[in-house]
Amino acid sequence: xxxxxxxxxxxxxxxxxxxxxxxxxxxxxxxxxxxxxxxxxxxxxxxxxxxxxxxxxxxxxxxxxxxxxxxxxxxxxxxxxxxxxxxxxxxxxxxxxxxxxxxxxxxxxxxxxxxxxxxxxxxxxxxxxxxxxxxxxxxxxxxxxxxxxxxxxxxxxxxxxxxxxxxxxxxxxxxxxxxxxxxxxxxxxxxxxxxxxxxxxxxxxxxxxxxxxxxxxxxxxxxxxxxxxxxxxxxxxxxxxxxxxxxxxxxxxxxxxxxxxxxxxxxxxxxxxxxxxxxxxxxxxxxxxxxxxxxxxxxxxxxxxxxxxxxxxxxxxxxxxxxxxxxxxxxxxxxxxxxxxxxxxxxxxxxxxxxxxxxxxxxxxxxxxxxxxxxxxxxxxxxxxxxxxxxxxxxxxxxxxxxxxxxxxxxxxxxxxxxxxxxxxxxxxxxxxxxxxxxxxxxxxxxxxxxxxxxxxxxxxxxxxxxxxxxxxxxxxxxxxxxxxxxxxx
Amino acid sequence: xxxxxxxxxxxxxxxxxxxxxxxxxxxxxxxxxxxxxxxxxxxxxxxxxxxxxxxxxxxxxxxxxxxxxxxxxxxxxxxxxxxxxxxxxxxxxxxxxxxxxxxxxxxxxxxxxxxxxxxxxxxxxxxxxxxxxxxxxxxxxxxxxxxxxxxxxxxxxxxxxxxxxxxxxxxxxxxxxxxxxxxxxxxxxxxxxxxxxxxxxxxxxxxxxxxxxxxxxxxxxxxxx
Numbered sequence: 244x245x246x247x248x249x250x251x252x253x254x255x256x257x258x259x260x261x262x263x264x265x266x267x268x269x270x271x272x273x274x275x276x277x278x279x280x281x282x283x284x285x286x287x288x289x290x291x292x293x294x295x296x297x298x299x300x301x302x303x304x305x306x307x308x309x310x311x312x313x314x315x316x317x318x319x320x321x322x323x324x325x326x327x328x329x330x331x332x333x334x335x336x337x338x339x340x341x342x343x344x345x346x347x348x349x350x351x352x353x354x355x356x357x358x359x360x361x362x363x364x365x366x367x368x369x370x371x372x373x374x375x376x377x378x379x380x381x382x383x384x385x386x387x388x389x390x391x392x393x394x395x396x397x398x399x400x401x402x403x404x405x406x407x408x409x410x411x412x413x414x415x416x417x418x419x420x421x422x423x424x425x426x427x428x429x430x431x432x433x434x435x436x437x438x439x440x441x442x443x444x445x446x447x448x449x450x451x452x453x454x455x456x457x458x459x460x461x462x463x464x465x466x467x468x469x470x471x472x473x474x475x476x477x478x479x480x481x482x483x484x485x486x487x488x489x490x491x492x493x494x495x496x497x498x499x500x501x502x503x504x505x506x507x508x509x510x511x512x513x514x515x516x517x518x519x520x521x522x523x524x525x526x527x528x529x530x531x532x533x534x535x536x537x538x539x540x541x542x543x544x545x546x547x548x549x550x551x552x553x554x555x556x557x558x559x560x561x562x563x564x565x566x567x568x569x570x571x572x573x574x575x576x577x578x579x580x581x582x583x584x585x586x587x588x589x590x591x592x593x594x595x596x597x598x599x600x601x602x603x604x605x606x607x608x609x610x611x612x613x614x615x616x617x618x619x620x621x622x623x624x625x626x627x628x629x630x631x632x633x634x635x636x637x638x639x640x641x642x643x644x645x646x647x648x649x650x651x652x653x654x655x656x657x658x659x660x661x662x663x664x665x666x667x668x669x670x671x672x673x674x675x676x677x678x679x680x681x682x683x684x685x686x687x688x689x690x691x692x693x694x695x696x697x698x699x700x701x702x703x704x705x706x707x708x709x710x711x712x713x714x715x716x717x718x719x720x721x722x723x724x725x726x727x728x729x730x731x732x733x
Numbered sequence: 734x735x736x737x738x739x740x741x742x743x744x745x746x747x748x749x750x751x752x753x754x755x756x757x758x759x760x761x762x763x764x765x766x767x768x769x770x771x772x773x774x775x776x777x778x779x780x781x782x783x784x785x786x787x788x789x790x791x792x793x794x795x796x797x798x799x800x801x802x803x804x805x806x807x808x809x810x811x812x813x814x815x816x817x818x819x820x821x822x823x824x825x826x827x828x829x830x831x832x833x834x835x836x837x838x839x840x841x842x843x844x845x846x847x848x849x850x851x852x853x854x855x856x857x858x859x860x861x862x863x864x865x866x867x868x869x870x871x872x873x874x875x876x877x878x879x880x881x882x883x884x885x886x887x888x889x890x891x892x893x894x895x896x897x898x899x900x901x902x903x904x905x906x907x908x909x910x911x912x913x914x915x916x917x918x919x920x921x922x923x924x925x926x927x928x929x930x931x932x933x934x935x936x937x938x939x940x941x942x943x944x945x946x947x948x949x950x951x952x953x954x955x956x957x958x
Contacts, residue, residue: 266938273939287777290770300767307756320921324747378945379936395936402937425934425942432946437855453921461931463888463947469924481752488914493775493926496871506791507871507906509933510888510947512926519923524846524883529923536753543759572846616767724891 246575247598253573254602263632267570271561277504278558285506286496295497302451302484306542309451309484310533316454320516323530327425330360333478333534337362337443340530342373344474346440350432352458352465353377354445355393355555356478356534358604359577359590369556374435376464378428382687385412390605391571393578394557399570432464437445440469442475442526447554447708448494449484449531454515456531459498461509468512475512475526481533482542482551488513501556501614502621537590547622550585552615559609559619565602569584574599585622588630597630658702665696684723753848753942776870779904784869785955788902791872795930796943797951799913802835803958809837811954812894816859819950821892825854826861827882832896835954836861844882860890860948865925866901866909867953872928874953884924892950893928899957 257263280414282288289534302309312322327333340346349366351357351373363384366373383406384390391398397405402421409415415427444465448457456477458464458465469475485494491511500504518525541551560566560580571579575589576599600623609619634641650656671677671696678688687693745949749895779787789799802808802817816824816839824841826832832844852859874895879885903909906927913925932947942947 249791272940281835286775287772290773291775293768293770294773294775297769302761304764304766306803307753307760310753310756320923325745326752328748328751332748376946378934382936397936400937402940403936421937421940422942424937428945429944433855435905455925457784461933461935462945464945466884466888466926467946470888481756489907489910492905495906496776503935507873507927508793509929509931511925511929512924514924515921516923519878522878522883523921524885525878533752535755539752539755539759542756543762545764548759552828594846612817645847655836 246595249575250573250598250602253575254569255690257573263570264568266399266401267567270395271567274504274561278500279499279504281506282530285500288500291493291497291695292614292616293554294493295614296552298485298490299554299615300549302486303482303542303548304351304552306481306484307488310449310481312451313449313484314451314455314533317456317515317531318454320519321529322452322454322516323528325532325670327532327534327536327665329536330534333532333536334362334365336364336370336530336532337476337478340474341366341369341441342410344440346371346474347434347441348439349441349502350439350464350468350472351380352444352468353380354443355390355394355577356445356479356480357443357686359388359536360534362478363391373643374432374439376435376468377431377460377462378425381428381432382408386408389572389577391439391579392557392560393580393583394560399572407621414711416667423432434603436467436471439468440474442472444468444475444477446477446479447498447533448491449479449533450488450491451484451486451514453488455488455513456515458512458514459508459510460512461503461505463510466510466512469512470525473527473529475514475517475528475638476530476532478532478534478619480538482538482553496612498554498556501554501558541586541589544589546625547585547589548621549617550622552617553582553586555582555613556614558612558614562612564604564606564608564679568595569602581619582617583617585617585626588626593626593630594633597626600624600626600630609642645702652718661700665698665700668693668696669698706714734759734939736779736870742784751795765814770902778906779869781904784902784904785899788867788872791870792930792953795872795951796928797872797953800952800954802954805834805837807837808835808896808954808956810835812839815894815952819859821859823857824859824861825857825890826878827863827884827886829863829893829896830863831863831898831956835896835956836850844886854885854889857890859892859894860886861894862887863894864895864897864901866903866912867897867955868906868909868927869904871906871929872905873909873927874951875913875914875925877917877926879917879922881926883954887928888932888947889927893931893948894952895955896954897956899955946957 283286290729325336363373375381382397392398395720410417447459495511499508517529563580574585588596603623607620607621780810792799800811826841862881864874865880866875931943931951932945934945935941
């Protein structure tokens with residue numbers, strides 16, 4: 244099955260799943276209220292995001308220089324910096340390290356880039372056990388699922404779902420409340436940190452001028468993963484670099500506000516090397532893998548280069564009406580929502596992933612909330628254009644547009660078909676068959692309230708507008724939604 | 734994808750060169766620099782006299798605890814009461830003169846070297862560390878693997894107490910970074926962290942739970958003298 248068909252099927256299923264919708268709305272509702280409150284109280288948001296955009300522009304448009312700065316400064320204090328063109332190289336580097344140090348057990352902190360390169364499956368097939376330590380990630384790992392959301396991996400689950408999962412997988416009694424569930428995970432994971440031979444993390448930023456890797460988190464699991472095991476490996480996309488340490492004074496709050504509505508996340512940790520001289524603990528070796536994996540392709544596209552400014556806060560997912568209806572798993576990508584729809588075609592191929600750019604109302608809510616000012620919905624439109632350059636997607640689409648062109652160029656045909664459609668819809672509605680399988684638009688109308696076409700066409704209205712009996716225009720007599728021919732929200 | 738699956742056989746220097754070449758080739762085409770904001774003030778200024786009040790408010794909002802002492806006796810009384818109420822028995826502390834003084838009659842094992850750290854800390858009830866500075870705007874504590882005596886003492890035990898001087902209070906994160914650079918710029922510690930409240934998660938239904946993986950309790954004992 245193609246990625247596009249799979250997407251259609253999953254989206255269809257989730258869009259009509261009312262329980263899923265309720266969970267999502269509760270979660271995103273809480274998030275939205277908190278973000279609005281923090282934005283209003285804590286900082287001047289607009290200048291903040293403009294400054295952040297400027298600094299990311301500086302970094303991305305001088306990427307070679309800043310990466311070399313990072314590498315030099317990090318290497319000076321004993322960090323081993325590796326480069327990987329793609330996932331296969333990154334995985335091979337990690338496997339080499341694991342073999343060299345006889346690594347059996349790995350603790351991982353939340354990292355989308357390790358999802359991107361399917362690291363967990365790879366490690367398992369080589370007999371190495373990776374344990375996710377972020378609570379949300381741990382839950383989805385126990386359920387053998389992929390993260391649902393780049394920031395909130397278990398957003399789709401209720402406390403009852405988690406309770407059930409822990410009961411099945413860890414043998415805990417049913418009926419635990421969230422605090423108890425977190426306590427259970429804490430006890431299990433504590434042991435894992437102490438036993439682990441290697442800690443693997445991602446990173447939120449790379450600081451060029453001090454050669455540091457910055458990890459943002461709330462739980463402390465990334466700190467533990469980078470403190471206790473004798474080896475620490477951070478896998479980082481090359482676009483994460485920022486010029487100066489002091490830039491964090493802006494980026495840390497901006498990321499927290501957009502990501503969760505916090506002023507700053509609980510732990511922001513800057514790691515500049517393995518255990519230093521005179522320091523009593525910390526890993527003996529610290530490796531950083533700088534991963535390209537298609538990012539340079541995006542860099543080469545000047546029109547869409549700014550998509551590399553993304554700091555993965557997840558705000559565009561939460562704002563997106565499409566995400567809010569279909570949820571994160573339907574996308575079938577590592578990065579969900581608008582940013583995922585923008586970058587996945589660049590990372591994994593335009594023709595196979597361009598359908599995501601069409602799953603958008605182009606409302607621009609994503610661009611409005613982006614903390615680094617990426618014009619996300621413009622990029623969705625550009626993806627559509629680029630994909631259409633190769634011609635129609637399917638023969639069906641080609642036929643439909645050919646027919647459409649014929650109708651649009653023939654006035655009588657247009658008028659006749661308009662009449663047929665209006666009458667047809669009226670009859671269907673009269674017979675109460677709308678949305679039933681006898682409805683030709685069944686696939687669309689079974690789950691939606693269809694917009695109803697007005698009794699009079701614009702042409703008829705125009706011709707009759709001067710007559711006194713029509714002076715009280717139709718426009719004034721009809722309710723708002725119907726006047727604009729909008730579907731009623733159910 | 735344009736990268737062949739066999740590419741991982743490339744030697745590392747060649748990989749590095751290949752990626753940098755791709756970047757430089759891409760950057761031959763430039764993009765317009767975005768406009769800087771007319772008024773770049775992102776954070777409203779905090780008057781110097783309000784620093785302590787702001788820090789206290791923010792730390793409380795994060796569910797951290799602030800204890801203030803004007804004399805050593807007061808500091809010792811705070812610590813004694815806290816140890817008794819929370820039943821802290823195995824207390825581990827950084828070797829630091831302020832902490833030694835503040836502990837008074839409370840028995841704290843002082844870390845001496847690496848044999849004490851890592852997994853050996855897993856049994857501790859409370860870790861006591863100094864810090865580099867405190868940030869008023871966000872109620873944060875900034876510490877490093879130097880001031881924190883390694884990495885795990887401030888994150889592995891279920892409670893963390895920071896002993897700080899009032900003079901360590903700064904307004905903003907940018908002030909903190911400036912100080913860190915002036916102190917450590919010549920030789921950075923291997924880890925620095927900005928701690929804002931006790932460990933937390935909201936991964937289940939956005940319900941706040943403290944003590945997710947790190948400390949459940951975070952206390953700051955501020956010496957106002």
